[in-house]
Each structure stands twice: as C-alpha cells, then as structure tokens.
Amino acid sequence: MIVQEFRGALRRLLKRPGYALLSVTVLGVGLGVTLFLFSLVNTLILKPLPFPDAERLMAVGERSSSGHGIDSLDSAQYELLRRSLQAADAVGAYTAGGVSLDDGQGAVYFPGSRSSASLLEMLGVRPLLGRLFTAADEQPGAEHVLLIGEPLWRTTFAADPQVVGRQIRVDGEWATVVGVLPASFSFPQYTRVWRPLRLLPGQHRDLAGVLRLAPGKTLGQARAELDAIQPALQRVLPTDMHMRAVVTKPLGYSFVPEDMRYWVWLMFGAGTLVLLLACVNVANLQLVQAVRRAHELALRHALGSARGRLVFGAMAEGWLLGMAGWLLALPIVQWGNRWLVAVYFRPGRMPGFHHFGLDGWVLAAGALMAIATTTLVGAVPAWRAARCDPQQALRDGAKGSGSGFARVARVMVVAEIVLTVVLLVGAGMFVGAVQRLLARPTPGIGYAAQVLTAELALPRRSYDDARRIAVIGEAVARLRATPGVVDATASDTVPGGRLGSHERVGLPGQPRPASGWTEVQLGVVDPHFLSTFGVRLLAGRFFDARDTAGGQAVAVVDRHLVQALWPGQDPLQRQLTLHPGTAWARSLTVIGVTEPLQMDGLLERSVPGLLMPVSQAAGQAPLHAVGLAVRTHGAAAAFIPNLTGIVHGVDSQVAVHDVLSQQWIMARSQAGLTVMANVFGVLGLVALGLAATGLYGVVAFSVEQRTREIGIRRAIGGGGWAIARLLGRQLAWQLGLGLVLGILLALPWSRLLADPNLQTRAHDPTVFGSVIVLVVATALAATLLPLRRALQVDPAVALRYE
Structure with missing residues (x-):
C-alpha cells in the first residue's frame, strides 16, 4: 500500500507541474536559508572542538574589558x-604570531x-613524523x-x-x-609553524592560557x-600592573565569543521564521489542491478506500515535495557558505577547524x-481528507466546496503577514545601519582603493633596531622611486589591519584618574604617513629630518x-x-x-590617535613587525606583484x-555588519516574496470559488467597484490584523537586534x-491580477459554471 500511495502521489504531482514546481521552490528556498544558518550554528557553536576530552578544555585569562570575553594571561600568572x-590536571599556554x-x-x-x-x-595531537616538544x-x-604542519611540509x-632533523632559518x-x-x-x-614557549625568570609576557579540568572536576569548581x-x-x-579578574570559560569561547554566538543564534531564529512562512505558504497551496480533490477523495471513500489510506496519500504528496525541496536547498547552503568565506575571511586564511560546508550533521x-x-504542511490536506463527507462532496461536484478552506486560509494569510512584518523590520534595521555607516564623515584614514598595504616580518634577534630602520627606509625609498607610485610609507601599524597597539597616555604630573588613563591607538610612522594615506594636517607640522633619535621626543595627535x-x-x-605610572614612561x-x-x-569604537616618528622609535616599538603602504596612480591591486620583489x-x-x-x-x-545586513536583507526579501505568493494564491482561489456569486452580482447590476469592495473587504481586515500583530511582535524583536556597535536601533519609526x-x-500588487480576473467575469459564463 505504501509504495502504491507514493506512486499515486508522484503521478498527481506530475499532472500538476505548476503546483509542484511552486511548492518545491518555496520549500527549497525556506529550507535552504534555514539550513545555511543552521550550518553556521553547527560549525561555530554546536560542533565540539576536534580534540580529545574537548568538554574538559577551558580557556583561562583576564576578563576582557567588555566583560564577555577572555583576554591574555601574564606569564607570571601562568606559572602560578x-x-x-x-581543579586542572594540566595547564598550558601559547602566543600567536607569524x-x-x-x-x-x-x-x-x-x-x-x-x-x-x-x-x-x-590537545592530543600525534605527529606524522618525529616528535612533539618536551x-x-x-x-x-x-x-x-x-614543528611544521603537514600542508607546509x-x-x-x-x-x-x-x-626531521633539517635546519631551517626561522x-x-x-x-x-x-x-x-x-x-x-x-x-x-591557521597555524603552520610551532615553536616551544620559553619563559625567562622574571619575564612578563602576555599569553593565552588553556587548562584541562581534572577527572571529576567541574567548571564551577575551577571558577571557585x-x-x-x-x-x-x-x-x-609588577606593582604598576593592575589586572582584571582571571576567569575561565570553555575553550570554544576563545574562537567564537559570546557576542558572535548571540548573533548566530538570532540569525538562525530569523531563518526559522522564514521556514515557518514557507510552510504556511505550501500549506495554503496544498489546501487548495485538497479542495479541488474533494470530489475525487469522496468517490474513493465511497468505493471503499479507508480514511487512513486517504490521509497517508495526502501526507505522501507532502513528503515527496519535502524531499525535492531538501535537494534544492543543498546547493543554496553550499553557495551561502562560499559567500560567507569570501566576505569574512582574508585571502588564504581559511579557518583551521571551523569548516563551513555540508557535513553529515547538516545533511x-x-x-x-x-x-x-x-x-506539518501535509497535515492540512490530510485533515481535509479525514473530514471528507462523501455525500456532501459528491453533491458539490468536481469543483469542491471552499467553505472550510476560507476560514483556514484567512488565518494563514494573517500569519504570513505577521511573519513578514517581523522579518522585514530586522532587514530594515540593518539597512538603516548601513546607510548611517555610509553617511558618517570619512575618517582621516580614507581607506582608498589607490592605497596598497603589506606587512613585513623582519628577523627578531639577528637584526638590531638600527638595521631594521635602515632596511625599512631603503624599501620605502625604492618604492617611492618606482613608476606609478605617488608615495610610500612605513609604520608599525596598518590601519584597519592587525598591526598597531593600544597604549595609555596622561598629562605630566597628573595622578591616575578614577576612570583610568586615556587610551590611544599608537602608530610609529615615517614622514610620508599622512601623504600616503591622505590624512589632513590641521595644525602645526608633521615629522621631518629635524626629528632625530637624539632630539626632542615629539608626537602628532589627532583631534x-x-x-x-x-x-x-x-x-x-x-x-x-606615554605609559604614565610605569618605569618606561x-x-x-x-x-x-x-x-x-x-x-x-x-566599525570599531573611536580611539584617539597618537603618532611618533620612526626615527625616535629605537627601543620604544617592536620594529620586527612593520607595515608598508603604497599610494599608486591607479588601482593598487595591480601593484601587488611588484611590492614583494622590491622588498626582497x-x-x-x-x-x-x-x-x-x-x-x-x-x-x-x-x-x-555586511554578513548580518545581507542575511537579514535576504530573509526579508524572501519573506516578502513568499507573502506575495501566498496572498496571490489565496485571493485567486477565492475568486475561483466565488465565480458564480460574482457572476450573479454582475447580472443584477453590480459594478466593478462593488466587486472590488467585496473582495477587498476581507483582504483589508486580514492585512490590518496581520500588520497590528506583526508590529507588536516586531517591537521586542527589534530590541533583540539593537546594538550600538552595529548602529542598529530599536523602535526606529522610519x-x-x-x-x-x-x-x-506588496499585498495590493499581489491581488491586482486576481481582482482583474474577477472584474472580467462574464455573468452568462459564470452562471453556467456550476
């Protein structure tokens, strides 16, 4: 019987290709976006880290300034x-750096x-060749x-x-x-090369700490x-160092912090609303088909088919549509993951153990x-089949009766409008955030397409500061002399990149303020920094030949x-x-x-800027990591092959x-912001499209069911406006109720999405x-075509319709 019903369901779908294609598309899109967002949840949150006893591995360090994350641990604290x-049977540490x-x-x-x-x-790693550190x-x-990684090997x-045993210059x-x-x-x-962590007695270094809970110990005991x-x-x-509380959290929070988890869950929640909207839409389509098949179902029941078999046949049709929608969803998930990696990760910097794609769990x-x-969707026509009255259905004829359909359809239309409003409010909030970002005054660092930046890694121990400064100066001079180059600069910071440091400053003789010293973004730069990046000097002068290593220590500050x-x-x-209250002030x-x-x-919080000349940086800045910037006449990307050759x-x-x-x-x-704006924007557009499709289907079927009534009204003199009011009255109250309920639900939803860092605002009237x-x-546009058909009904044809 089961195989028979599935074959029958497949034949029915092939006889109605338009309905089948629309249903599969709606389900595929709904499943696709939801499954893509589930793959993010699975990859970033649910999937355990690929280490033995991963649930016992904890990150340990000072509580971050935001209070949500974990910062570094001092090497003395690590030893303690x-x-x-x-509570831990092992404690380890690491530092990351190229x-x-x-x-x-x-x-x-x-x-x-x-x-x-x-x-x-x-971490339970076993070497392919050789040994680990001792x-x-x-x-x-x-x-x-x-140690080297297999890809590098x-x-x-x-x-x-x-x-193993080979000597390499590192x-x-x-x-x-x-x-x-x-x-x-x-x-x-991303790590490809590992070196042993060596700590000198009395040395203070920032480390990332990891501990493994001892068997039988809990996270709560470790925290206590x-x-x-x-x-x-x-x-x-040291007495001049003040720490925040040392805390511990599961190791996964080091890579996916709490704020990111929050947004991933919210996006998945929004995707679930889209899937629910797709379900409502397909349920409406299936209910229409159930009404049209009422005569057939009644006849089969009258001929001896059990109600259970009729119900299973309706469910089988839904399951076939679902499987087809699932197959359509898979390429959507793959495309979404490729887009995410392209937008979010640097070229050549794919995540190490966070693999975005289809795996067994996602499938x-x-x-x-x-x-x-x-x-869930198939339950609607199954419910219709189970409630089928053979005598009534046979009297209604092949067209079927739409009285029960109308009530259910009206509820579904309201539900579609509610879900669409909620999703569109989320999309609108992120569109507004992007607009506000684009409308912000351009900072001094213009982030222009004509500027190319690169990071240099200079030998740490075999070069002293004087040699590093000489190498950097020669590289900048050769770059500036290259045709097509407008200017070039070297600094210890790459604006928007990873280099650069946050330091503290104060006024001479000033006691430490209760709120702490003023935080600055420090940059050690050469005299071409402003001209290369297009930064305007508002007062005074910039660095030049007067600012020598033995001269007066100078700085340029921003407004x-x-x-x-x-x-x-x-x-x-x-x-x-600089560095007030310390021995190296x-x-x-x-x-x-x-x-x-x-x-x-x-998008980062605005931190004041402080610049120092590289000529006075010996012993003051870590010049083993330096940024280069080149301003070219045309697009900077074309200059990439030249830069490495000039430096080498x-x-x-x-x-x-x-x-x-x-x-x-x-x-x-x-x-x-780009990822979330695009995700919520796509969800909003999909919701709008699904709502428009659903409204069109409901109104079109309503017109079909009321063709005779419309014909009679036309025959007794009813005009076009009277017919339009007849159909529009129901739509108006459904639309109004859906908007009211949608706005009420969107108010708390907007509070969940509000974030000052992303500039998303709750309860934005715009x-x-x-x-x-x-x-x-959209609702009006979706009803225009069915309304036009209603106004074109010929009374004589309508009266013969029965």
Missing part, C-alpha cells in the same frame, strides 16, 4: 596556575605560534627547534620524509625541525578556586527539517585626543606622558594635530605578507513606517 590550580622561513630563495611568512609542551599534549625544549638556552618541503635564526603535525591539527587557528587565588594572581604582577538536519515541515586632554586649548608644544611634545585617524577600522631586492630575509588594498581592508572591517508601506504595497 601551573603550580597551584588543583614567522618567516628562509629556504635560500627568500623569506616567506607563515602563521605561527609559540606553544607549551603541555598544551600540545592536552619540557627540555622550553628551557632558556636550549636548541632552537620547531608538502608544499615547501615536497613531503620530504627526511625533513626569523633569521637556525632551528631544527623535530616533527610534522597532521593537516587536521591547526591550533591556534580561581576566585580564591585572585589576590595571589595580583601579587605576582541529517536538513532531511529532518524537510520531513518535519512537510509533515579626538586633543578633545580628551586639552578641550578648548591649543595643544601645540604641550607635553603628554616617556614625555612627548606635541608638534602637530591631524583630523581623526580611526586607525582600528570604521633590499633584503631577502624580510618576509612580505597580507598584501591587501585599503579598500579591501575597509570592506573586511565591515564584514560582520523602519516600521517603511515596512508597513512595503507590506501594503
């Missing part, structure tokens, strides 16, 4: 935790990490060793099985390869123990969603820092203190003022990486007003 934390490998053909940059031996043991490798003065070393120093780690292992994300030793964790720090979830939704330190005053020739004289720099990116012509031991246009960096800085106008216009 290793000795005293009883390395330059020189195989004789020129230095090449690779993402790298310094990792403790205990960390690699905790405690002896971490001792100061031990031989320089490293295969590409750079041609999968040489004798690579950051200008020789090191021995002691092992190859499998491609499946990448911790921290950390609370008890907070005073000890403060005492091991299974999609099949489950398809079965669940089509079971935001002037407002913070000297509101309403002339800042020129005034003094400020330094007094600087302000010689110039620029427009606001906004060097952290357009100066010094082949300098690795060049992350060569990107400032326009791309600007787009990347807005990637989070958004709500625009949504109302858009929904009303």
Whole structure:
C-alpha cells in the first residue's frame, strides 16, 4: 500500500507541474536559508572542538574589558596556575604570531605560534613524523627547534620524509625541525609553524592560557578556586600592573565569543521564521489542491478506500515535495557558505577547524527539517481528507466546496503577514545601519582603493633596531622611486589591519584618574604617513629630518585626543606622558594635530590617535613587525606583484605578507555588519516574496470559488467597484490584523537586534513606517491580477459554471 500511495502521489504531482514546481521552490528556498544558518550554528557553536576530552578544555585569562570575553594571561600568572590550580590536571599556554622561513630563495611568512609542551599534549595531537616538544625544549638556552604542519611540509618541503632533523632559518635564526603535525591539527587557528614557549625568570609576557579540568572536576569548581587565588594572581604582577579578574570559560569561547554566538543564534531564529512562512505558504497551496480533490477523495471513500489510506496519500504528496525541496536547498547552503568565506575571511586564511560546508550533521538536519515541515504542511490536506463527507462532496461536484478552506486560509494569510512584518523590520534595521555607516564623515584614514598595504616580518634577534630602520627606509625609498607610485610609507601599524597597539597616555604630573588613563591607538610612522594615506594636517607640522633619535621626543595627535586632554586649548608644544605610572614612561611634545585617524577600522569604537616618528622609535616599538603602504596612480591591486620583489631586492630575509588594498581592508572591517545586513536583507526579501505568493494564491482561489456569486452580482447590476469592495473587504481586515500583530511582535524583536556597535536601533519609526508601506504595497500588487480576473467575469459564463 505504501509504495502504491507514493506512486499515486508522484503521478498527481506530475499532472500538476505548476503546483509542484511552486511548492518545491518555496520549500527549497525556506529550507535552504534555514539550513545555511543552521550550518553556521553547527560549525561555530554546536560542533565540539576536534580534540580529545574537548568538554574538559577551558580557556583561562583576564576578563576582557567588555566583560564577555577572555583576554591574555601574564606569564607570571601562568606559572602560578601551573603550580597551584588543583581543579586542572594540566595547564598550558601559547602566543600567536607569524614567522618567516628562509629556504635560500627568500623569506616567506607563515602563521605561527609559540606553544607549551603541555598544551600540545592536552590537545592530543600525534605527529606524522618525529616528535612533539618536551619540557627540555622550553628551557632558556636550549636548541632552537620547531614543528611544521603537514600542508607546509608538502608544499615547501615536497613531503620530504627526511625533513626531521633539517635546519631551517626561522626569523633569521637556525632551528631544527623535530616533527610534522597532521593537516587536521591547526591550533591556534591557521597555524603552520610551532615553536616551544620559553619563559625567562622574571619575564612578563602576555599569553593565552588553556587548562584541562581534572577527572571529576567541574567548571564551577575551577571558577571557585580561581576566585580564591585572585589576590595571589595580583601579587605576582609588577606593582604598576593592575589586572582584571582571571576567569575561565570553555575553550570554544576563545574562537567564537559570546557576542558572535548571540548573533548566530538570532540569525538562525530569523531563518526559522522564514521556514515557518514557507510552510504556511505550501500549506495554503496544498489546501487548495485538497479542495479541488474533494470530489475525487469522496468517490474513493465511497468505493471503499479507508480514511487512513486517504490521509497517508495526502501526507505522501507532502513528503515527496519535502524531499525535492531538501535537494534544492543543498546547493543554496553550499553557495551561502562560499559567500560567507569570501566576505569574512582574508585571502588564504581559511579557518583551521571551523569548516563551513555540508557535513553529515547538516545533511541529517536538513532531511529532518524537510520531513518535519512537510509533515506539518501535509497535515492540512490530510485533515481535509479525514473530514471528507462523501455525500456532501459528491453533491458539490468536481469543483469542491471552499467553505472550510476560507476560514483556514484567512488565518494563514494573517500569519504570513505577521511573519513578514517581523522579518522585514530586522532587514530594515540593518539597512538603516548601513546607510548611517555610509553617511558618517570619512575618517582621516580614507581607506582608498589607490592605497596598497603589506606587512613585513623582519628577523627578531639577528637584526638590531638600527638595521631594521635602515632596511625599512631603503624599501620605502625604492618604492617611492618606482613608476606609478605617488608615495610610500612605513609604520608599525596598518590601519584597519592587525598591526598597531593600544597604549595609555596622561598629562605630566597628573595622578591616575578614577576612570583610568586615556587610551590611544599608537602608530610609529615615517614622514610620508599622512601623504600616503591622505590624512589632513590641521595644525602645526608633521615629522621631518629635524626629528632625530637624539632630539626632542615629539608626537602628532589627532583631534579626538586633543578633545580628551586639552578641550578648548591649543595643544601645540604641550607635553603628554606615554605609559604614565610605569618605569618606561616617556614625555612627548606635541608638534602637530591631524583630523581623526580611526586607525582600528570604521566599525570599531573611536580611539584617539597618537603618532611618533620612526626615527625616535629605537627601543620604544617592536620594529620586527612593520607595515608598508603604497599610494599608486591607479588601482593598487595591480601593484601587488611588484611590492614583494622590491622588498626582497633590499633584503631577502624580510618576509612580505597580507598584501591587501585599503579598500579591501575597509570592506573586511565591515564584514560582520555586511554578513548580518545581507542575511537579514535576504530573509526579508524572501519573506516578502513568499507573502506575495501566498496572498496571490489565496485571493485567486477565492475568486475561483466565488465565480458564480460574482457572476450573479454582475447580472443584477453590480459594478466593478462593488466587486472590488467585496473582495477587498476581507483582504483589508486580514492585512490590518496581520500588520497590528506583526508590529507588536516586531517591537521586542527589534530590541533583540539593537546594538550600538552595529548602529542598529530599536523602535526606529522610519523602519516600521517603511515596512508597513512595503507590506501594503506588496499585498495590493499581489491581488491586482486576481481582482482583474474577477472584474472580467462574464455573468452568462459564470452562471453556467456550476
């Protein structure tokens, strides 16, 4: 019987290709967007990290300034935790940072990490070749060793099985390869080269901490123990260092913080609303078909078919549609994941263990969603089949009776409008945020398409600051002399990129304010920085040959820092203190003022900018990581092949990486907003399209069912406006009720989506007003064609219709 019913359902669908195609498309789109968003939830939140006992692995560090994340841990605190934390059976640490490998053909940059031996043991990695680090490798003065990842082994070393024991120049120093780690292992994300973490006695370094809970211990017990030793964790720090509380969270929060999880869940919730809207739409379509098949079902029942078989036949039709919709959804998910990776990740920087795509869990979830939704959808015609009265259906004839349909359809139309309003409000909020972002005044750093930036990795130990400055200066000079180049600059910061540091400043003699020292974005730059990036100097002068290493220590500040330190005053020739309250505090004289720099990116909070000359940076800034910027006459991307060659012509031991246009960096800085704006925008448009389809179908079928009534009204003199009012009255109250309920639900929804960082605003009257106008216009447009058909009904034909 089961096979028979499925065959019968397939034959019925093939006889009605328009209905089948529309149903499959609606279900496929609804399932596709929802499954794409579920794949994000699965990849970023649900899927455990690929390490043994991953549920016991915890990140440990100081609570971030936002209160939601975890920052670094001082190396002295790390040593204390290793000795005293009883709730953990292992504590490890790492630092992330790139390395330059020189195989004789020129230095090449690779993402790298310094990792403790205990960390690699905790993560359960097994080398393909060689060994892991040991405690002896971490001792100061031990031989320089490293581990390489399988992709690097295969590409750079041609999968040489004798690579273990080979000497490689790393950051200008020789090191021995002691092992190859499998491609499946990448911790921290993107890492291709690992070196042992070595800590000198009395040294203070920022580390990322990881602990493994001891068997039988819980996260709550670890937190309680950390609370008890907070005073000890403060005492091991220098007296001028003030810590926030040391906390611990599951390790996954280091890679997907709480705010990102919040937005991923919200997007999935919005996708579920789209799937629900698709279900309502297809249920309406199936109910129409059930009404049309009422005569057939009644005849089959009268001939002896059991009600259960009629119900199963209706459900089988829905399941076939669901499976077809699931197949259509899969390429939508694949396309969505490719789009996400292209928008959100840097070129060549695919996530290490977060693989975006279809896997068994996503496929299974999609099949489950398809079965669940089509079971829900199929329940409507099944309910109709179960309630079928054979005598009544046979009297109504082949057209069937629409009285029951009308009541259900009206409820479904209201539900579609409600869901559409809620989704459109979310889309409108993000559209408004993008508009406000585009309308903001352009910061001093213009993020122009003509500016190309790159990061340089210079040898750390074999080069002193003087040699680094000489190499950087020669590279900039050659770049400036290259045809097509307008200007070039070097600095320790790449605006919108990863380089650069946040420091603290104060006024000379000023006690530490209760709110803390003023935070600044510090940049160590050369005299061509402003002209290369197109930043305007508002007062004073910029750096030049007068600013020598032995001369007066000078600085250029932006307007935001002037407002913070000297509101309403002339800042020129005034003094400020960099690193106040510390042993390395330094007094600087302000010689110039620029427009606001906004060097952290357009969407980041605005931090005042402070610039120092590179000529005075020896011993003050980590010049082993430097940014280059080139302004060209045309599009900067065309200059990318030249830049690496010019730098290697100066010094082949300098690795060049992350060569990107400032326009791309600007787009990347807005990637989070771009992803959410596009997701919510697509969800809103899909909802609007589904609502329009549903309204059209309901009104068209209503016209079909009331053809005789319309014909009679026309025959007794009813005009076009009377017919329009007859059909429009029902639509008007459904539309009005749907808008009211939709707005009421959208109010709390907008509060969930409001975020000052993304500039999304709750209860925005412009958004709500625009949504109302858009929904009303769509509803009117969707009913025009059925209304036109109603007005063209010939009374004589309508009276013969029965």
